Amino acid sequence: MLTLAWRNLWRQRRRSLVTAGAVGTVVTLSILYYSLGGASTNSMYQSLTEGTGQIQVHVTGYRDLREFGTLLIEGAESVRAMIEASADGAEVIGVLEVPSLLAGEDRSRGIVLSGQDWTPALLDRFIDQSLSAGRFLEEDEFEGIVLGEALANALEVGLGDEVFAYAPGTEGFGAAAYTVVGLLDLLDANYEGRAAFIPLGAAQELAAPGAVTRFELHYPELVRLDQDTKIATVRDELRASLNDYSVESWQELNPSLVRLLDAIGPMMAALNIIFFILAGLLVINTIYLSLMERIHEFGIIISLGANGRKVMSMITLESVLLCVTGAVVGTGAGLAGVAYLSRGFTFPGLEEYYASFGLNPVFYASITPKQVLFSIAFALATGILAALWPASMAARLEPVEAMRFTT
Amino acid sequence: MSTIYTVKDLKKTYRVGDVATEALRGIDLKIEQGEFTAIAGPSGSGKSTLLHLMGALDTPSSGEVWLSGRRIDRLAKPPSAQLRLWNIGFVFQAYNLIPVMSALENAAFVLELQGVGRRERESKALQALAALDMAEFADRRPNQLSGGQQQRVAVARALAADPQIILADEPTANLDSETGQSLIHYMQRLNTEQGVTFVFSTHDPRLLNQVTRIIRIEDGRIVQEEPVQAA
Ligand SMILES: Nc1ncnc2c1ncn2[C@@H]1O[C@H](COP(=O)(O)OP(=O)(O)OP(=O)(O)O)[C@@H](O)[C@H]1O
Ligand SMILES: [Mg+2]
Numbered sequence: 001m002l003t004l005a006w007r008n009l010w011r012q013r014r015r016s017l018v019t020a021g022a023v024g025t026v027v028t029l030s031i032l033y034y035s036l037g038g039a040s041t042n043s044m045y046q047s048l049t050e051g052t053g054q055i056q057v058h059v060t061g062y063r064d065l066r067e068f069g070t071l072l073i074e075g076a077e078s079v080r081a082m083i084e085a086s087a088d089g090a091e092v093i094g095v096l097e098v099p100s101l102l103a104g105e106d107r108s109r110g111i112v113l114s115g116q117d118w119t120p121a122l123l124d125r126f127i128d129q130s131l132s133a134g135r136f137l138e139e140d141e142f143e144g145i146v147l148g149e150a151l152a153n154a155l156e157v158g159l160g161d162e163v164f165a166y167a168p169g170t171e172g173f174g175a176a177a178y179t180v181v182g183l184l185d186l187l188d189a190n191y192e193g194r195a196a197f198i199p200l201g202a203a204q205e206l207a208a209p210g211a212v213t214r215f216e217l218h219y220p221e222l223v224r225l226d227q228d229t230k231i232a233t234v235r236d237e238l239r240a241s242l243n244d245y246s247v248e249s250w251q252e253l254n255p256s257l258v259r260l261l262d263a264i265g266p267m268m269a270a271l272n273i274i275f276f277i278l279a280g281l282l283v284i285n286t287i288y289l290s291l292m293e294r295i296h297e298f299g300i301i302i303s304l305g306a307n308g309r310k311v312m313s314m315i316t317l318e319s320v321l322l323c324v325t326g327a328v329v330g331t332g333a334g335l336a337g338v339a340y341l342s343r344g345f346t347f348p349g350l351e352e353y354y355a356s357f358g359l360n361p362v363f364y365a366s367i368t369p370k371q372v373l374f375s376i377a378f379a380l381a382t383g384i385l386a387a388l389w390p391a392s393m394a395a396r397l398e399p400v401e402a403m404r405f406t407t
Numbered sequence: 408m409s410t411i412y413t414v415k416d417l418k419k420t421y422r423v424g425d426v427a428t429e430a431l432r433g434i435d436l437k438i439e440q441g442e443f444t445a446i447a448g449p450s451g452s453g454k455s456t457l458l459h460l461m462g463a464l465d466t467p468s469s470g471e472v473w474l475s476g477r478r479i480d481r482l483a484k485p486p487s488a489q490l491r492l493w494n495i496g497f498v499f500q501a502y503n504l505i506p507v508m509s510a511l512e513n514a515a516f517v518l519e520l521q522g523v524g525r526r527e528r529e530s531k532a533l534q535a536l537a538a539l540d541m542a543e544f545a546d547r548r549p550n551q552l553s554g555g556q557q558q559r560v561a562v563a564r565a566l567a568a569d570p571q572i573i574l575a576d577e578p579t580a581n582l583d584s585e586t587g588q589s590l591i592h593y594m595q596r597l598n599t600e601q602g603v604t605f606v607f608s609t610h611d612p613r614l615l616n617q618v619t620r621i622i623r624i625e626d627g628r629i630v631q632e633e634p635v636q637a638a
Contacts, residue, residue, distance in 0.1 A: 007507040300503045303464055304517050304564075305492025307485050396484075400465045403503065 005318045012290060016322060019286040023326030023379055024333065026279040030272050030375045031334030035341065035365040037268045038224075043363050044261055045225040050122065052253050053093065053216030054231045055238065057083065058246045062214075068099060068170060072211040073245065083215055086241050087234050090217040091119040096203040097213045100167040102196060104155035111151070111194050113165055115203020121220040134159045134182035142202045145178035148195035149185055159183065170207040178202075224366070225261070272375075276382050279323075283386035287319050291390045298394050299402025308395030315391035316384060323383030327376050335372070341365035409475075411572060411604050412438035412461060417470035417480075419456050419627075430456040432627035433470070438606060443598045445615055446608040448624040454608035455500055455576050457624070461606065462495050462574045463487040474572075492520055496565035498575035498607075504549040504557055504564075510536060511545040514563040521568060528567070535563035538593050540586070554581040562590060566597065573597075575607035579614060591617050 009016040057073070065071050073079055076094055083092050095116040102109050117139060118126070127136050137144050145163060147155070157163055157180055166175050178198065186192040204210060222228055231249050238247045251258045291298070298311060306314075342365045419431040430453045438444055446454050459465045460472055463479045464487075472480040479490060491497070496517070504513045511529060512519075514536050518528035536542050539559040549557050558581045565573055573594075579587035591614060597603045615621055623631040 004507065011507065296503075297505055300499070300505065301516075302488065303462075303491065303497060303499070303503075304520060305488050305490075305495075306520050307488040307492075310520065398465070400459050403499065 001314065001317060002321070005314070005321050008290065008294075008318055009322055012286075012293075015286055015289070019282050020322050020326035020329070022282050023279050023323045023382065024328075024330030025326075026275045027327045027330030027375050027379050028334040028337065030275060030378065031331065031367060031372060032337050032341070032365075033268060033272065034371040034375070035334075035338040035367040036363070037264055038367055038371070039341070039363040039365045041261060041264050042224045042366060044257065045228065046223055048254055048257060049218070049222070049250050050125070052250050053218045054222065054228070054250050055087070055090070055217040055235050056248050056250075056253060057215040057217075057238070057242060058213070058248075060244065060246045062246060068167075068207070071213050072208050073213065073215070074211050076210055076212040076215075079242070079245070080215065082241060083217065083238065086237050087217055089221075090219055090234070091121075093117055093119060093122075093216040093218060094200050094212040095214050095216060096200055096208060096211065098165075098167050098170070098203055098207040100165045100207075102151075102155065103164045103166070104157040104161065107155050109151065109154055109194075111196055113167070113196050113198060113203060113206075115198050115200045115206070117200045119218055119220060122218060130184045130186055132183050132185035134180070136182050137197065137199050139199055140201060141199060142205065143177075143179050144181040144198070146182040146184060146197045147180055148192035149183050150189060150193040151195060152180065152183055154193060165206060167207045171211075172205055172207040172209055174206070176202070176206050226368075272378065276378050279379075280382045280386045283319055283323060283382060284389060286322065287315060287387055288390045290318070291315065291394050295397065295402050295405045298397055299399050299405065302397060303399040303403060311395045311397075312387075312391040315394055316387040319387035319391075320380060320383035323379045323386070324376075327379035330379070331372060331376060334375070335367075338365050338367050409440050410437055411440050411442075411475060412436070412606070413471075413473040414457075414461065415471040415473075417457070417460060417472065418468045419453075419460060419465075420468045429627055431460070431467070431470075434624070434627075434629060436622060436629065438604065440604055441598065441602045442604055442606075442620055443595065443618050444606045444620045444622060445618040446606065446622045446624060447610055447615060448608075449610065452624050453627040454624065458574050458576050458606065458608060462497060463490050492517070494571060496568060496570035496573040498558075498562050498565045498573070498578045500576040500580065500608075504560055506549050509546050509548055510541060510552065510556075510560045510563075513549065513560050514545075514567050517564055517568040531569075532563065532567045535567040536560070538566070539563050539590065555583060555586055558582060559586065559590065562594075569601075570603070572604045572606070575605065577608055577610075579609065579611050584613060587611065587613065 059065070059071055059073055062071055080092055080094060093116055095114065098113045098115065100111065100113045102111050102113065123136065132149060137146055152158060155163060159180055161180050162177055163180060164175065164177050168174050184192065184195055186195060200212070235247055235249045302311060344362050344364050346362055414434055414436045417431055417434040421428045421430055434457060446457060448454050460467050460480065463482055467480050470480070471478060479487070482490065505516065508516065511532055515528040515532035518531060533542060533545060536545055539562060541556065541559050541563060544552060544556060552560065558578065562578055565575070579590055582590060594605055595617065598605055609615065621633045622629055
């Protein structure tokens with residue numbers, strides 16, 4: 001039966017090739033599309049969680065608090081120890097954000113001075129992507145500061161120049177002088193005008209000894225959204241052990257972006273279905289035409305005693321064969337494409353756009369075996385569904401009438 | 408001898424638009440097991456129509472067809488397909504082969520529909536082809552065969568599945584007299600040796616000399632019945 005189906009497809013070679021090609025193209029597109037969707041999703045996940053960590057700990061109700069003093073997590077080191085005890089494998093970063101006035105020789109700016117420690121991996125990436133001049137901070141230094149280029153320009157300072165920070169009404173010294181040791185070229189120009197980093201210890205000395213405004217928990221090994229599953233559990237455990245504090249996952253920290261992320265899946269599925277419907281219409285057409293050309297033949301087959309089920313399965317087999325052949329070739333092409341794109345690519349012209357959301361504009365295509373199988377299954381289903389109508393027509397042919405039919 | 412076919416007052420009217428053609432106007436006949444019957448008549452007299460109705464390929468306008476005690480003129484599609492597949496061998500008027508299949512595959516097709524395994528069906532089909540002097544053409548496609556050769560493949564297809572009844576619509580129409588004769592002899596041998604009941608239409612006088620019974624129809628009616636002594 002299989003060879004018969006092959007030969008029948010081969011009879012109208014060009015038409016079959018075009019149709020199989022269309023199915024193959026759809027499968028290729030669908031695989032590429034999934035891989036790009038996966039790339040976008042993962043890149044968004046990575047950017048989001050690099051920026052905020054997977055989990056953050058603040059004082060309770062911090063969103064509504066304005067006073068610097070009320071935002072502080074005092075006794076930061078013991079809180080950190082508690083976090084590290086219950087969140088296995090997380091790299092914990094303490095951040096102290098100090099609203100302060102930063103002044104150069106002639107100019108000043110009100111900014112939020114960011115004192116924090118870094119995980120080695122995050123620091124490497126940050127230096128790689130953003131440091132445009134000078135060096136980054138050492139963990140234990142107290143004099144150095146790193147500024148966004150735009151902020152440095154606004155303050156009219158450069159590498160080696162001094163800046164002064166005033167943070168009045170706090171528990172620390174309230175004022176300090178720093179030397180600009182590095183400059184940052186950040187993707188988000190707006191942020192670049194407000195970015196100033198010092199080590200956590202320096203910030204605590206300036207404004208709040210022994211305190212932080214938040215802890216971030218980073219899991220650098222989680223780079224894909226589908227690896228994120230354990231975060232919710234860790235968050236709930238932390239909530240139980242740190243009940244005086246607010247514990248939030250990255251989803252709760254970025255609700256609008258998460259909504260965007262959640263829409264990717266259904267949107268991809270919808271577009272994919274449209275693709276396959278279009279290919280399916282072409283397959284229906286092909287199978288229908290080949291039935292019309294062979295009405296006489298089906299008349300013979302039915303006359304000899306083939307029942308409706310047999311006739312339907314013969315036609316369905318041809319359709320499935322057509323689609324699966326296309327799908328196999330399409331999968332090959334698609335996977336080759338994914339392999340190529342997995343080495344990293346950008347959407348030309350959209351780099352700025354992504355950057356403005358703080359997203360990494362370099363994407364790494366990735367696809368799961370499940371998605372590949374999904375595409376092939378889709379092609380298979382297309383083959384079966386497309387054959388349904390022509391096949392049921394063939395099954396209802398009257399044998400004598402069909403045998404009299406000559407083309 | 409038991410009765411294979413009983414046909415009662417069988418009528419068939421074709422309607423094409425406003426034109427009604429009365430192809431059969433009331434046929435009554437009985438066919439006993441093991442008979443070798445020819446239906447003779449001029450073109451358009453209704454021979455093919457009668458054979459189609461006897462083969463459950465079509466439904467009559469009125470009347471009845473009984474096959475081995477079972478009424479078969481109003482069967483639904485699945486049981487009629489079943490009946491054709493297992494009980495009746497067909498040879499159609501125009502040699503009706505499947506173009507993408509070799510002669511061997513065509514000859515084995517009914518067996519394939521019956522679900523017979525490849526080896527067995529091919530050996531049976533080859534036997535049938537050989538009996539019709541067609542073994543050497545087993546691998547050819549229909550379009551590489553002459554009309555007569557194609558007709559012999561069609562006969563081999565009907566024979567290969569060992570049906571108890573063979574309905575053949577002008578089986579020798581496209582054969583030269585020599586191959587026509589050998590086909591008839593082969594059919595006769597099956598008839599006498601295996602008791603296969605043959606009903607076939609023809610207007611070949613040489614054929615009519617070889618049959619045990621001739622039913623002549625004209626204009627949709629039986630005009631003469633001749634029991635003949637086998638030659
Ligand atoms: N499907 C059909 N639609 C309309 N008329 C038909 C149809 N089939 C047969 N007829 C008509 O019925 C009559 C009998 O046809 P049938 O094919 O049975 O004749 P036949 O004896 O087999 O002729 P031949 O020897 O030429 O094969 C003819 O007048 C034919 O035109
Ligand atoms: Mg005829």
